[in-house]
Amino acid sequence: MQYSSQSVAKPYFIAAIGLFVGQILFGLIMGLQYVVGDFLFPLIPFNVARMVHTNLLIVWLLFGFMGASYYLVPEESEKELHSPRLAIALFWIFLIAGALTIVGYLLVPYARLAELTGDSVLPTMGREFLEQPTITKVGIVIVILGFLYNIGMTILQGRKTVVSIVLLTGLVGLAVFFLFAFYNPENLVLDKYYWWWVVHLWVEGVWELILGAILAFVLIKVTGVDREIIEKWLYVIIAMTLITGILGTGHHYYWIGAPEYWQWWGSIFSALEPMPFFLMVIYAFTMVNKRRREHPNKAATLWALGTAVMAFLGAGVWGFLHTLSPVNYYTHGTQITAAHGHLAFYGAYVMIVLTMISYAMPMLRGRAAANSNKAQVWEMWSFWLMTVSMVFITLFLTAAGVLQVYLQRATENPLPFMVVQDKIALFYWLREIAGVIFLIGLVVYIISFFVGGESKKWKTRFDAL
Template sequence: MKYSSQAVAKPYFIAAVGLFVGQILFGLIMGLQYVVGDFLFPAIPFNVARMVHTNLLIVWLLFGFMGAAYYLVPEEAERELQSPRLALALFWIFLVAGVLTILGYLLVPYAGLAKLTGNAIWPTMGREFLEQPTITKLGIVVVALGFLFNIGMTILRGRKTAVSLVLLIGLTGLAVLFLFSLYNPTNLVEDKFYWWWVVHLWVEGVWELILGSILAFVLIKITGVDREVIEKWLYVIIAMTLITGVIGTGHHYYWIGTPGYWKWWGSIFSAMEPIPFFMMTVFAFNMVNRRRRNHPNKAATLWALGCAVMAFLGAGVWGFLHTLAPVNYYTHGTQITAAHGHMAFYGAYVMIVLTMISYAMPQLRGRVANNERAQVLEMWSFWLMTVSMVFITLFLTAAGILQVWLQRYSENPQPFMVVQEKLALFYWMREVAGLVFLLGLVLYVASFFVQGEEVQVVEGGTAEAAA
């Protein structure tokens, strides 16, 4: 760790991993509720489990992004963070607000939570992924503004690199686009139209900039390849991301009441959305192949490469699978969407945060890399989580294809719940894969506590265990 203020990233990473565990537990509860409908009912109804699962995902990824930024920016800007105290204050505000919101979901009926938090004054609740009470949303805006001030001032007063500027653009976009969560028109078409400006333009727009910049940073550090080379790749990748992703929003406008031309715009541009992910995969492998040093943190390298591959598969391939309007006419909102969502979020965003944690956490704990045993355990967790996520995706895809056939394509379409019962086998297999994922996550957490011989860097950048 070059700058002492980078240490503020540590609590963010710890909170991120803690909330990640919570997210997976609620995912497993919900997965079981697909096949055992009254499991934990009425204590945790399905809609609440789903809300907690998705909201925890968003919150822990935001913690991860903020931690990554607090670690990355001082090193790129070559100066201490503008205000480490502000960063820590915002951490506690965000954590308390996030935990209170989740507890609110779990302990108070949703309508009661809306009443309790004064939703009638400024109604923004009740929309998928944006279920947070208005007061929480305002809190997120305050935290985001403080965070951007801190990061922005550090960058503006220090060295400006492509990596930090792309990150800043991504984070600014994240904050600005979240403001649309506070806009809730009464017209349902308009509501959905702008709702996607948060949801789509986050994950298929500005978050990809954050992903690209973090990946570039880690690759610079672990490969030693010239910054200029990596930055050129980064420019092309983010250009393609924005060219395809912004108008690609149109693939959400097919069936919500917008004009028909969106079927063309959405299909054409979103069909190109795999391109930046494809380039990211070539980029990551190319940089590792051209590395000038063997960084002792092998786990971080594995996460970086795995992130590129899984993002390409989940966001690129599985996104393309159902993005063209004639295909989406049948597949919209089926388990195929869930399959895509799971692998894309895991591949692109979960893995990039874990890549950064894997690289930065040892340094925050005073060593260049974790000991060999800890890294082996971490790599086991990588494979368990990644392979199980592949199977989750395959089982959900199979369920989705069958669902489309039985519910929408056949000559005698069957009702939704009748079809759901016929998908039970796939849901059971998904649940088993989910348990394997949890096992991988437990190993991941355990890897932070494994003791062993310190890894030391020797000449040429390779590693060996200390005698």
């Protein structure tokens, strides 16, 4: 660690991992409710478990992005963070606000929560992923603004690199598009149209800039490849991302009331959306092959390569699978969507945060360049357990989705939703088993932090330069 203020990243990473555990536990509850419909009812109805599952994901990824930024920016800017105290204060505000919101979901009926938090003043609740009470949303804006100020001041007063500018662009975009969460018109069609400006333009837009910047940073560090080369790749990848992804928003406008021409715009541009992810795979492997040094943190390199591959599969391949409008006509709102959502979020965003944690945490904990061999072996086991089980979750949901599409939408005699759900229950059971393996992988991941042994140093002084 080159700058002492980078240490503020540590609590962010710890909180991220803690919330990740919560997310998975609620995922398992939901998965079981798919096949044992009265499990934990009425204590935790499905919709509550789902809110907790998805909101925890968003919050822990934001913790991860913030922690990654606090670690990366001082090193890129070659100066201490503008205000480490602000970073710590915002950490506690965000954690407490997030925890209170989750507790609110669990303890109070949702309608009562809306009443208690004054949703009627500015109604924003009850929309997918944006279930947070309006006051929580205001809190999120305040935390992000404070965070942007801190990061922005550091970047602007220090050395400006492509990595830090792209990161900052992504973070500013994250803040700007979140503001559409406050726009909730009476007209459902308009509501949905602009709801996607938060959701799609986050995950298939500005978040990819954040992903690209973090991946570039880690690749520069672990491979020692000339920054100029990595930055050129980064520009090409994010250019492709935005060129395809902005109009790719159209794939959400096929069936919500928008004009039919979106079927053309959406199909053509989102069919190109896998390209930046494919480039990312080639880039990550090329950089690692061209490495000019042997970084002792093998686990971080594995996570970095894994991010590129799994993001390509989840966001690229599984996205393409149902993005063309004639296909989407049948698959829209089925388990195919769920399959894609799981692998894309895991491959792109979960894995990039875990990549950064893997790279940075040893230094944040005062170890040399990397954890001991033994600890890295545990970490790599967790990589494979989580990644392979997520692939299986995706495959089982895809199988469920294909059957659902056939039985409910594509046959001569379509069956009602609940009848179809009963017929495909086997795949939900298999998904739940894969989910349990994922949890085991996560437990192994956490154990890896407590495995001791002598931490790894650079082999030679030349390597560390």
